[in-house]
Amino acid sequence: MYKVNQFVSTFTYSQLLFPFTKLRDDDTAELMTLFHRHLLAGSTMLQALRLAQREMRDTHPPGVWGALILVGDPSAKLVWPDVVQKEFC
Numbered sequence: 001m002y003k004v005n006q007f008v009s010t011f012t013y014s015q016l017l018f019p020f021t022k023l024r025d026d027d028t029a030e031l032m033t034l035f036h037r038h039l040l041a042g043s044t045m046l047q048a049l050r051l052a053q054r055e056m057r058d059t060h061p062p063g064v065w066g067a068l069i070l071v072g073d074p075s076a077k078l079v080w081p082d083v084v085q086k087e088f089c
Contacts, residue, residue: 015045015072027064031056039077046074 023031034055038048049070056065 015070015074015076017045017049017068018071019067020069021063021067023064023067027060031065031068042077044075044077046070
C-alpha cells in the first residue's frame with residue numbers, strides 16, 4: 001500500500017480507481033459505463049462504484065465486479081462541464 005500512497009501523493013487527484021487484477025476490455029467497459037452513469041446522476045465516487053458493482057453482481061463473477069478499489073476521498077464528487085452532462089445524461 002505504501003507504493004500506492006506514494007503514487008497518489010505525486011498527483012493532485014483526490015481519488016483514483018485501481019484494479020486488483022487484469023480485466024477483459026469488455027468487462028472493464030461495462031463496469032466503467034455503469035460507474036460513470038452513476039457519477040453523472042450525482043453519486044459520489046464511492047457510491048457510484050458500489051452501485052455499478054451491485055448491478056454486475058448477478059451476471060459476473062466477483063473477480064470482475066470486485067476488481068477495482070477506490071483510493072482517496074470517497075465522498076468526493078466529480079464536477080462535470082455542462083456539455084458532458086447534456087450529451088451523456
